[in-house]
Amino acid sequence: MGPFTASVPKVMIPVGNRPLLEYVVQALVDNGVRDLVFIVGYRRERIQSHFQDGKAFGAHITYVTQTKQLGTAHAIWEARAHLEDPFVVLNGSNMVDGRFVEDLLGAAARPAVLITESERPQSYGVVTAQGKDLVAITEKPTEVISNLINTGAYALDSRIFDEIERLAKEGKHDLPSAVSAFAKRTSVAAVRTEGTWVDALFPWDLLRLNAAALKGLHEIRSGTIETAVTIRGRVSIGDGCVIRSGAYLQGPLSIGSGSEIGPNAVLLPSTSLGRNVRIGALTTVSNSILMDDGILGPSSVVQDSVIGSGVVARAGLLAASGPGDVNIEGTWHAVPQIGALIGEDVEIANGVVVAPGTVVNERARVESGAKLRGTIPSGAVVL
Amino acid sequence: MCGIVGYAGRRDALPILLDGLKRLEYRGYDSAGVAIIGSGLQVVKDKGFIANLEAQLPPMKGSTGLAHTRWATHGAPSKINAHPHVDCTGKIALAHNGIIENYASLREKLEARGHTFTSQTDTESLVHLIESYYEGDLEVAIRKALHDIRGSYAILAVHADEPGKVIGARNESPLVIGIGPDENFLASDVPALLRYTDRVVYVMDKEMVVITPKGVTLKDLEGNAMSREPQRITWSLEDAEKGGFEHFMLKEIHEAPQAIHQTLLGRLANLDLDGFSSEGITSVKLVACGTSYHAALVGKYVFEEIARIPASAELASEYRYSRAPSERPLVILISQSGETADTLGAAREARRRGCKALGITNVLGSSLTREVDKTLYTRAGIEIGVAATKTFIAQLVALYLVALKMGQDRGTLGYDELDRLKDQLRSLPRAAQYVLNKAQEIEALAAKYGTARDMFYIGRHANYPVAMEGALKIKEISYIHAEAYAAGELKHGPLALLTSSTPVVAVAVQDPTYEKMRSNIGEVSARGSPVLAIGTEGDKELPKFVDDVIEIPSIPWIFSPVPVSVALQLFAYAAARLRDCPIDKPRNLAKSVTVE
Numbered sequence: 001m002g003p004f005t006a007s008v009p010k011v012m013i014p015v016g017n018r019p020l021l022e023y024v025v026q027a028l029v030d031n032g033v034r035d036l037v038f039i040v041g042y043r044r045e046r047i048q049s050h051f052q053d054g055k056a057f058g059a060h061i062t063y064v065t066q067t068k069q070l071g072t073a074h075a076i077w078e079a080r081a082h083l084e085d086p087f088v089v090l091n092g093s094n095m096v097d098g099r100f101v102e103d104l105l106g107a108a109a110r111p112a113v114l115i116t117e118s119e120r121p122q123s124y125g126v127v128t129a130q131g132k133d134l135v136a137i138t139e140k141p142t143e144v145i146s147n148l149i150n151t152g153a154y155a156l157d158s159r160i161f162d163e164i165e166r167l168a169k170e171g172k173h174d175l176p177s178a179v180s181a182f183a184k185r186t187s188v189a190a191v192r193t194e195g196t197w198v199d200a201l202f203p204w205d206l207l208r209l210n211a212a213a214l215k216g217l218h219e220i221r222s223g224t225i226e227t228a229v230t231i232r233g234r235v236s237i238g239d240g241c242v243i244r245s246g247a248y249l250q251g252p253l254s255i256g257s258g259s260e261i262g263p264n265a266v267l268l269p270s271t272s273l274g275r276n277v278r279i280g281a282l283t284t285v286s287n288s289i290l291m292d293d294g295i296l297g298p299s300s301v302v303q304d305s306v307i308g309s310g311v312v313a314r315a316g317l318l319a320a321s322g323p324g325d326v327n328i329e330g331t332w333h334a335v336p337q338i339g340a341l342i343g344e345d346v347e348i349a350n351g352v353v354v355a356p357g358t359v360v361n362e363r364a365r366v367e368s369g370a371k372l373r374g375t376i377p378s379g380a381v382v383l
Numbered sequence: 384m385c386g387i388v389g390y391a392g393r394r395d396a397l398p399i400l401l402d403g404l405k406r407l408e409y410r411g412y413d414s415a416g417v418a419i420i421g422s423g424l425q426v427v428k429d430k431g432f433i434a435n436l437e438a439q440l441p442p443m444k445g446s447t448g449l450a451h452t453r454w455a456t457h458g459a460p461s462k463i464n465a466h467p468h469v470d471c472t473g474k475i476a477l478a479h480n481g482i483i484e485n486y487a488s489l490r491e492k493l494e495a496r497g498h499t500f501t502s503q504t505d506t507e508s509l510v511h512l513i514e515s516y517y518e519g520d521l522e523v524a525i526r527k528a529l530h531d532i533r534g535s536y537a538i539l540a541v542h543a544d545e546p547g548k549v550i551g552a553r554n555e556s557p558l559v560i561g562i563g564p565d566e567n568f569l570a571s572d573v574p575a576l577l578r579y580t581d582r583v584v585y586v587m588d589k590e591m592v593v594i595t596p597k598g599v600t601l602k603d604l605e606g607n608a609m610s611r612e613p614q615r616i617t618w619s620l621e622d623a624e625k626g627g628f629e630h631f632m633l634k635e636i637h638e639a640p641q642a643i644h645q646t647l648l649g650r651l652a653n654l655d656l657d658g659f660s661s662e663g664i665t666s667v668k669l670v671a672c673g674t675s676y677h678a679a680l681v682g683k684y685v686f687e688e689i690a691r692i693p694a695s696a697e698l699a700s701e702y703r704y705s706r707a708p709s710e711r712p713l714v715i716l717i718s719q720s721g722e723t724a725d726t727l728g729a730a731r732e733a734r735r736r737g738c739k740a741l742g743i744t745n746v747l748g749s750s751l752t753r754e755v756d757k758t759l760y761t762r763a764g765i766e767i768g769v770a771a772t773k774t775f776i777a778q779l780v781a782l783y784l785v786a787l788k789m790g791q792d793r794g795t796l797g798y799d800e801l802d803r804l805k806d807q808l809r810s811l812p813r814a815a816q817y818v819l820n821k822a823q824e825i826e827a828l829a830a831k832y833g834t835a836r837d838m839f840y841i842g843r844h845a846n847y848p849v850a851m852e853g854a855l856k857i858k859e860i861s862y863i864h865a866e867a868y869a870a871g872e873l874k875h876g877p878l879a880l881l882t883s884s885t886p887v888v889a890v891a892v893q894d895p896t897y898e899k900m901r902s903n904i905g906e907v908s909a910r911g912s913p914v915l916a917i918g919t920e921g922d923k924e925l926p927k928f929v930d931d932v933i934e935i936p937s938i939p940w941i942f943s944p945v946p947v948s949v950a951l952q953l954f955a956y957a958a959a960r961l962r963d964c965p966i967d968k969p970r971n972l973a974k975s976v977t978v979e
Contacts, residue, residue, distance in 0.1 A: 007820050034585065035614065044627070045637045045819065052626035055572065058557075060616075063627030223649065240649025258644060260652040276644055276809055293813050295806055310813035312806070345813055345936075 001203060002329075003343025004291070004308045006362040006378070008046045011092035014291055015206055016213025017236075017254040017272045019050060021092040022057070023213070028090075029058040030098040031105055037082045038092070039075045041066040071173030072152070073164045080161055086111075089175070091152040093200065095209055100153070100195025108155035112189035113137070113179055116197050118149040123201060125150035125176045129190040134183040137176040148190075150176055151197045159186070202328060203306050203341045203359075210289050211270035214252035222257075233269065244281070262298060274309065287321075288339065297350070305339030308362065313348040324357020327375050343378065385466070385480040387558075388575050389449040389539040389549040391594045392566025396448035397440070403568075403575035404433050404452045413460035413748045415452045418467040418476035421445025424543035426476055428465040430748075446596070447546050449539040449569075451478035460748045468507045470514035471498055474543040475521070477513065479506040480571060481536035481556040489531065505534075513540065521545050522593055525552060529591075529604055537586075539569055551592045552604075558586040560599055562613050567594035573616055574624070582613040624767070630966045632768035632860070636952045637819055640812035642763035642773040643945070646780040651805055654788045659741060659757045661789040664713040667694040668738075669782075670702045670729045671717035674771040674855065678778035679717055680848030681944050685782055688845075688941050689796070689804065690789035699725035707736045714738045715785070719766065719774045721749025730754035743781050745774050759785065768967045770860050772952045775852065776815065779945055783808055807938065811945050817936045818949040825950060826957040828931055832886045832915055833861065833958030839877065839912070840867040840951075842890035843900055849944045850890050853951030859969050861959035870896075870903035883911035888954075889929065890947055893919040894940030904928050917947050 001010050011021035028036065036059050040047050044065060054061035064079040076089055086108050090096065104114050113134055115127045125137040126145045137150050154175070163178040163185075172178075182188055200206050217234050223241030225231075233251025237243065240257050246264035249255075253267050256275035261267065265279045268286035273279070277290050280298030288302050291309040296302065300313060303321035319340035326333050326341070340354040343362035350368045360366070361378035370382045386407025390396045400417050415436045416428025421444040429436050433452060451466035467476040483489075486505035489512055494500060498511040512531060516524040521542040535555035541548065551558055551569040561568030561576030561583050568576045569592065573583060584601070586592055590609070593600045601609045628634035650656055667686050669679035679696040686694035697705075699716070703725065714733035718726040721744035731754055733740045742755035745763050752758045761777035787804055790796035796804070832838070838857060842850030847869045854867035868877055870889070881887070887907045891900045904914055905928065914929040919937050926932050933954070935946035959966050 007816055038627070040627070043820075045822070048627040048634070049637045049641065053624060054626075055557075060573070061626070224653070242652035258648040258651070276647065276812065278806065278809060293810060295809060310810065310816075312810060345817075 001200070003341060003359060003361045003378075004203065004306065006344045007043065007309070009040075009043045012046050012050065013200070013206065014272065014274060014289065015095070015200075015209040016217065017256050017274060018213070020095055020200070021047065021051075023095045023097075024090055024092055025051070025054075025057050025059055027096050027098045027101040031101045033088070033101065033105070034059045036061045037064055037079050038062070039064050039066050039079050041069050072175035073167065073178045074173040076175065077161060077164050077168070080158070083158070085157040086155055087157070089152075089154045089156060094152065095196065095198045095200070095213075096153070097196040100193050100197055103191060103193040103195055104153050104155055107189050107191040110187065110189055111157060111160070111179075111182065112155040112191050114151045114153040114193045114197070115148050115190050116151050116193055117147050119147070120201070121145070121147045121149050127190055132189055132191070134179070134188040134190040136180045136183065139174075139176060148192070151193065153197075154179060202326075202333065204304075204326070204335050204338055206289060206306055207287060207304060210272050211252075211287065214254060214270045214272065217252050217254055238275070256292065280315065291344075303339045304337050305341065307340070307342045308344035308346070310345040311342050311348070313352070314350045316351045317348055317354070318352070319354040320356070322356035324355070326357040326359060328359075386452045386571045386575070387449065387478045387480050387537060387539050387569070388571070389541075389551060389569035389594065390566070391447050391547055391549045392563070392596045393446055394566065395444065396446050397443050399579065400448050400450035401433065401437055402578060403570055404450050406574040406577075407452055407571055408433060413453055414462070414465035415450070416465045416467050416478075417443070417448060417450040418469075418478070418541060419443040419445040419448035420541050420543055420546045424469070424474055424476055424541070426467055426469055428467065429462050430460045430465060445546070447541060447549060449476065449478050449541055449549055451480075463502045464504050466506060468502065468504065468510045470510045472514060475510055475514055475517070475540060477506060477510040477538060477540045479509060479536055479538045481554070482534045483509055483532050483536065484534040485532060509538070510540075517542075521548070522550055522591070525550055526591060526604060526606060537571060547595050549594050551586065551594070553586045553590060554588050558592075560584040560586060560592055560594065560601075562599060565596050567596070567599050569594060577616065581616045583616055584611050584613050629960070630768065630956070632770055632772060632956055632966050635766055635768050635773045636949065636956060638764065638773045639776045639815040639819065639949050642761070642777040643780050643812045643815060645762040645764065646777045647784070647808065648762070650784055651808060654784065654791055656759055656784055656788055657757065659759060659785070659788065661713070661792045664739070664789065665692070666710060666712040667692055667715060668702075668712040669694065669696040669715045669717065670699050670726065670733070671696075672699045672723050672725050674775050674852060675717040675719060675723070675726070675778060677848045677852035677855065678775055678782065679715070680851070681779055681845050682715065682782040682786075684845035685786045685941060686789065689783070689786040690793060691795040692789055692793065699723065699729040702729045703732050711736070711738050713741060715741045715743060716751060716755060717743045717778055718749075718751050719745045719761075719771055719778070721746045721751035723751075727751060727754055741785070743778055745777065769969055770856055770955070770966075776945055776948060779948070780808070780811065783942070807942055810938065811942060814936050814938050814942070814946045815949050818933075818946045818953070821933065821950075822953055825933055825953045828915060828933065829954050829957030830961055831931070832888075832913070833863070833961050835863060835884060835886050837880070837885045838863055838865040839881070839885060839887045840865060841870040841873065841887060841903060841907075842867070843870045843896040844894060845941060845944055846890040846892065846894070846947060849947050849951070850888070852948060853888060853955065856952055856955035857958060860955055860966050861962050861964055862969075863958065870900055873903060873906060878906065878910065881907060881910040881912045883913070886913045886915060888951070889914055889916045891916045891918050891925055891929075892935060892940060892943045892947065893922065893937070894943065901925075901928060917950055
């Protein structure tokens, strides 16, 4: 997620025009869990400015700053003064639904870990269980154990702190290790959830999450819609938007507040535009995320793309979709349908063509007429 | 948004209700009211702050009551529209937070049946509806009435013949029960209760609650009893509101991008500025006090640069007592609170002189809005820290919008140029965020420079007033003596004061005065003063001339006051924090100055 997390933590990346963490909060509040402790660190101000004291989300939020990012066990250790038994622990960057939290709360009579099936178990902690009891969590196993993985959601009580303290002395600061050790002393339930749990591992996962989130879109029609605008399907238009004449909006679409959609622009499913975005005349955007404060000039084509906050692209950006090989931290991934992945505050001059699967890292500057492929480093100037 | 509080117990209800209202003041404060049942029902309400209501209260005895604070978002706040509302018999009082969608048809029916309405509110329909169902049991009457209404509500009601009882109900607006010994509470939010109890029960949608001194009964809208265990609140009042930030000031500095968004919202695309028209205007005078005056001074440069219109800025306290020249400029009055006495006086004076007056304020329905022809709200949200931060940024943004509008109307901006400027304005939240991301770096610089006894701030052109504002911030919250100068003025006196122990903060961004600024910095360094510069990212020359640089992003210079201000705010905050100053409430200062 590097290109999109230069100024925000991962939990604040928007899908369906809401930060990932908001889905977790909503699922908790829907189940009556309102007293929340957020353990924050990197760019915590962004989380705090958005959620404030939680009132607007029906919750009360206490913030604990994790001073050193040692690990998840260390994180809840730092919050221990605020945790009453029993408590649940969730990862803020996984998208979950109410059912998921219901399963977690249902299991909370004794310590529990929520597990689910995964197609990529090798990327997670794989769970071995005996009947309904957890035996161990094996992190990123090299050999196949099972396809049941740890969702990182736990129901715990303060006894876990003894395990955490003990393991910390051995230099282990991760919660799965603590829970595995805990399972040796007391019974820990491994509960398979029927709810939704999705982890966004790669930027293109965001597009899938975005499409899913837009299915539950709450339709709002605000702002100014000029004449001869066609709106089909479920389309949400935020406060203070201006939709210029001739625009064609095919839902599901979410357009954030204060955005301006130019004359004859075409917005196709499943697209989320953040707040204060401007789309130029005759520009087409489909199945993409454009985060806050972005500007997309006239006569551009953007498909299957993720575009970070504050990206400014002048006229004629061509980021069309196709099969692409994307390099993420040195590993190549073949993605069948992908456009561009453009990081925060990238500036793109006129007539730039971006090959499918190109990653442009934050604050890069691209001059007119450039053709981009591969990975453009952050702050780079492309002539 | 509104706030409501109810009390049933053994103590005097009035002080508890008023204290609760003050805790809910963040939910709105343009009118307030209270209803108490003692010997009969007594209701007092008025527009204005809760303190205003408090000042005119008659003695009100009774240990059952409810209260309401309102923040009108549509329509003027007035005494008549203030809550609580009372039925025809004068026995039922109702406070409501939310919107009753079908109030008009209800009102029609109720008026046909002879009910007399006194206000324009949706709420009044509900109180008459309850009256029409009342047969000796308020709870039953409310339940019936709620089945007839559509919309969102959290309500509280009392009846003169049923003392010791407050009834609440909620649908889509918040309501929480506070449980105490021999007394119980209802409120929109926990802070209103925390002084009295830490045991609360959250009321859910489509639920009703009856509180008496002895107990609490929770029911659904069909009247079926329900039970829910109380929760214990483990947080304190102060922490609650600061949302994880150490001080309100820091929280509010970090809200700059949001304040910019709100000020631009719905205005940028069509330059639709709440009905403001620049027709017939040939010059502009900006009038304000304190921080707002610094915004006014920046405004002068902005109007000249963008709209090519003659502009000047004046202190409200001076403008009022000056002689009227023959020209009739548009007078723009800027006040965060809209209650600044000198600015209000200046507004009256401007209109007496026959000038058109435009108010820029953050507070809806404030006094300034009644003294001017048009108001442009900054919509930055409530600011609690005494040192203005996000509201200053929002004032600058409002001035950019007005300048763009004038440039468009006067034809001094071509279509392409206007479009370009609009896009640049749209990017301002990111420019502010860029600086906010450097908070840690700025904190380290504050540690280095913030131990000085005296400091100088210098800038030129539009960033001269920004330097003045930076100096004001550091004076008011960190108590460091600071002076701001137009950089060109240094050699006319102040240079005599510079030594190696007087750091100089120099705004040296890429603008038309950059070269001159660099030679001014040279004059300073020659006296041995350490120099902290605010420069533009990618400027490779500047670091060679100064000790440290805080970078702002590369944006057109006319917009640079926004990120530069954010940097200077963070710097002042960090310096004050290291000096252990009472940041949110500096000595001798008040948030809005309502005396002349």
